[in-house]
Amino acid sequence: MDKLLLSRWFWWVLLLPLALALVRVVDTVFYDPSALGPDPAQALVDLFGTIALWFLCFVLLVTPLQALIKARWLLRQRRALGVACFCYALLHWLSYAGLLLEWQWQNLGQDLLKRPYIIVGFSAGLMLLLLAVTSNNGSVRALGRRWRVLHRLVYPAALLVLIHMFWVARSDYTEVVMYTVFVLLLLLQRWRNRATS
Numbered sequence: 001m002d003k004l005l006l007s008r009w010f011w012w013v014l015l016l017p018l019a020l021a022l023v024r025v026v027d028t029v030f031y032d033p034s035a036l037g038p039d040p041a042q043a044l045v046d047l048f049g050t051i052a053l054w055f056l057c058f059v060l061l062v063t064p065l066q067a068l069i070k071a072r073w074l075l076r077q078r079r080a081l082g083v084a085c086f087c088y089a090l091l092h093w094l095s096y097a098g099l100l101l102e103w104q105w106q107n108l109g110q111d112l113l114k115r116p117y118i119i120v121g122f123s124a125g126l127m128l129l130l131l132a133v134t135s136n137n138g139s140v141r142a143l144g145r146r147w148r149v150l151h152r153l154v155y156p157a158a159l160l161v162l163i164h165m166f167w168v169a170r171s172d173y174t175e176v177v178m179y180t181v182f183v184l185l186l187l188l189q190r191w192r193n194r195a196t197s
């Protein structure tokens, strides 16, 4: 498959959720103030968090899917998916800091007492940052075997995100249980493969 075409196609896939989110923001600001629901700020934080989670699930899905359908091009896109996951996590953090905290850092301590799950989300975000900055070819070469070990951080990061979500959910756990089963099945499959290889 044409590599250039593939990477362009992939950029569209990565940017599509952002375009859809922007359409909803423009709709809310200029046309329909209820387009994002009763609390647009919170809805936007949730939206970017959910998109980041989706990309994290795609990253975890790549290896088992590649083993199943033997599509090597899929494996090549794993780093792009990981960087996209980090970018949406960053937008999630920025929308939290800008819209919920309103850049009032003196209120952060009080907000952390009110929403302690932020500390767990932030820890996962730091892991994703580490993975994103070392996802280039230079880091792969420089870190050698340690690169693979470092990039296993994606698994604890995914578990922290699930804890973060459980904590946010409060009453309806259906969605978070579905994500947890999905992620745990992928982790189980990965461990089984490592044990047998």
Ligand code: HEM
Binding pocket: 042, 045, 046, 047, 049, 050, 052, 053, 056, 089, 092, 093, 096, 100, 115, 118, 121, 122, 123, 124, 125, 126, 128, 161, 164, 165, 168
């Ligand atoms: C970087 C630091 C982070 C901060 C400050 C943060 C903050 C928040 C906040 C304030 C909420 C709840 C909003 C509400 O009350 O509804 C939330 C929910 C959520 N966050 Fe984070 N988070 C962080 C990291 C992450 C990461 C790394 C991910 C995923 C990769 C993530 C995924 C989610 C999801 C999926 C939700 C629930 C969305 C929903 O209920 O629909 N968060 N986060």
